[in-house]
Amino acid sequence: MRKSLRLLFFCGIFLYLYVPIAILIINAFNLNRYGLRWDGFTLKWFTAMAANPGLMEATRHSLTIAICAASAATAIGCLAAIGFTRYRFVGRRILQGTLMTLMMAPDIILAISLLVLFVGIGIALGFWSLLLSHITFCLPFTVMTVTARLQGFDRFLLDAARDLGASEGQLLRRVVLPLLRPALLSSWLLSFTLSLDDVIVSSFVTGPSYDVLPLKIFSMVKVGVKPEVNALATLMVALSLVLVVISQLLVKERDKNGKNK
Amino acid sequence: MTGKRRLHQQISAHNPGKIAVSDSVLSIRGLSKAFGGLKVLTDISLEVSQGEFITLLGPSGCGKTTLLRLVAGFEKPDRGSVYLDGVDISSLPPEKRQVNTVFQSYALFPHMTVAANVAFGLELKGFRGRELNDRVNQALDQVRMRELADRYPGRLSGGQQQRVAIARAVVNTPRVLLLDEPLSALDARLRRDMQIELKRLQRELGIAFILVTHDQDEALSMSDRVVVMQDSRIAQIGTPREVYEDPANLYVARFIGDINLFPGTVIGRNGKNELQVQIFDRRVLARSDKALQPGQLVQLLLRPEDLRLTEDAAEKVPFFWGSIMERSYRGSTLDTTIHLDAGPVVRACEFFDEDDPDFDYRVGERVKVSWVQGWEVVLPDEDPTH
Numbered sequence: 341m342r343k344s345l346r347l348l349f350f351c352g353i354f355l356y357l358y359v360p361i362a363i364l365i366i367n368a369f370n371l372n373r374y375g376l377r378w379d380g381f382t383l384k385w386f387t388a389m390a391a392n393p394g395l396m397e398a399t400r401h402s403l404t405i406a407i408c409a410a411s412a413a414t415a416i417g418c419l420a421a422i423g424f425t426r427y428r429f430v431g432r433r434i435l436q437g438t439l440m441t442l443m444m445a446p447d448i449i450l451a452i453s454l455l456v457l458f459v460g461i462g463i464a465l466g467f468w469s470l471l472l473s474h475i476t477f478c479l480p481f482t483v484m485t486v487t488a489r490l491q492g493f494d495r496f497l498l499d500a501a502r503d504l505g506a507s508e509g510q511l512l513r514r515v516v517l518p519l520l521r522p523a524l525l526s527s528w529l530l531s532f533t534l535s536l537d538d539v540i541v542s543s544f545v546t547g548p549s550y551d552v553l554p555l556k557i558f559s560m561v562k563v564g565v566k567p568e569v570n571a572l573a574t575l576m577v578a579l580s581l582v583l584v585v586i587s588q589l590l591v592k593e594r595d596k597n598g599k600n601k
Numbered sequence: 602m603t604g605k606r607r608l609h610q611q612i613s614a615h616n617p618g619k620i621a622v623s624d625s626v627l628s629i630r631g632l633s634k635a636f637g638g639l640k641v642l643t644d645i646s647l648e649v650s651q652g653e654f655i656t657l658l659g660p661s662g663c664g665k666t667t668l669l670r671l672v673a674g675f676e677k678p679d680r681g682s683v684y685l686d687g688v689d690i691s692s693l694p695p696e697k698r699q700v701n702t703v704f705q706s707y708a709l710f711p712h713m714t715v716a717a718n719v720a721f722g723l724e725l726k727g728f729r730g731r732e733l734n735d736r737v738n739q740a741l742d743q744v745r746m747r748e749l750a751d752r753y754p755g756r757l758s759g760g761q762q763q764r765v766a767i768a769r770a771v772v773n774t775p776r777v778l779l780l781d782e783p784l785s786a787l788d789a790r791l792r793r794d795m796q797i798e799l800k801r802l803q804r805e806l807g808i809a810f811i812l813v814t815h816d817q818d819e820a821l822s823m824s825d826r827v828v829v830m831q832d833s834r835i836a837q838i839g840t841p842r843e844v845y846e847d848p849a850n851l852y853v854a855r856f857i858g859d860i861n862l863f864p865g866t867v868i869g870r871n872g873k874n875e876l877q878v879q880i881f882d883r884r885v886l887a888r889s890d891k892a893l894q895p896g897q898l899v900q901l902l903l904r905p906e907d908l909r910l911t912e913d914a915a916e917k918v919p920f921f922w923g924s925i926m927e928r929s930y931r932g933s934t935l936d937t938t939i940h941l942d943a944g945p946v947v948r949a950c951e952f953f954d955e956d957d958p959d960f961d962y963r964v965g966e967r968v969k970v971s972w973v974q975g976w977e978v979v980l981p982d983e984d985p986t987h
Contacts, residue, residue: 496708497708502695504769507696519711519712
């Protein structure tokens, strides 16, 4: 009795989480345009998607922004985390606090303030305003991830490296960065995802010249869900699945190498 | 019974703890350091000679680890200098000093194999190929870790990590090897094995070792000289026998080994090396060449193994009456706690010998506590409330 209840609960949760995605994927292959019933298997929505220049352009834009923002946020976040952990300087706590605030603040607030800022200093709304905004909201997450990893280290590792003759550059290249690799990767993946599916901030800070995917989809579904969108969403689910598997494999590899107790 | 002989007459003749400056590798002169107004080191001076094994001994917070970090270059002194082979290295960063450290936590690089950890320092110095390999293998052989060269540190036991940490440091052929409580994380048996191992390694390498510890057994058994530290200062520098048998003050006496204290007053001096001291109701003769004035409060120090329990003390031998509170058999020795009639509780430790009638005492039995004359140490009483 108890066992079957537990199984039921377990299944319920999984259904709740994955049924919507499953329906979306099924409809991507459904001949029926409105997904009301199963009319047979087709790949025509994928071809329709590829033939839609606006959608493809928005996808390209989104991936470009996501890759650039994730890379920049990871690089800046890594250096910031090293600075926060290694040095004690005036304003360190305030700086850390403001990063936290940035993470907690509602996106809409961030979006409006960024818009006001860009208009105020005369940055045209488009690629650059979008990239800067995405770096901004990804940064707290990368700093947090890298800081957590840094704090897990034996703090004498850096001393040991210097003791053995490492200069600052060698210390970073041969000890700190290799040890941070898993954290850097997860920061990058996290930022990539955050950037890719952001709607609120992007809708404020981009202009008509630079349409991104979430906004494009949003405008397309205003008049009913188009099956091309289902096809595109299916591809994105597949992509995120691949990313998750990669990151899990990386974590496993790190454990195999044996973290210091 | 112990065959030891008191040293302190011999010692004073050759000026303890002083080494000719000519063979000195490391010279620490007048070092002081404070952290946020708190004095951690005050005017520390120490000469370390080639191939010497030095222990910095003291309780936690006495500044011994800070002293090590100043020598390694992780901290900068407020005052004073550190010389290596006669060159002032006080302002050099750690990577430019020919000194290596074995850290308490070992601090092995978790993302590198044992061999890569050991090779790290040599690679930075430009060693490549065969020579690098040979040197790494030689160092791993010295600590008997060659078979585990391809393991990652996370897969090693504490003792094995310790060996790798030592190999990683000595492979760079430092002038001085610094060891920060290297054995504190190991269990008692392994610690004893590693003590012997370290001693052997040090003899083979001929490098000066400076080891920080709060374990007095470790300090006595391993060192050529012990530096006893007390509240940011050096309390005494001497060979293990000197610090144990002729402690410079009550702090050192209490910190190293067990000690029995008999409070007394100086009555007068008989010649150069003998004092008359009033202890409780008795007047005893004690060897001492220290400048102590009649009337001065002193403590007579006797180690547990110096005390004798007897019923028939000869006339000339000093003794005190007491009753036995506790006896514990420890295999090779028999420890006794005695409550003296005059007040204090003292501890005696005798080698066990089942034929000796003295070993038949029961708890509560009355005994005379005496000692071999000349084995006592007289020190001025630092705390007059005793």
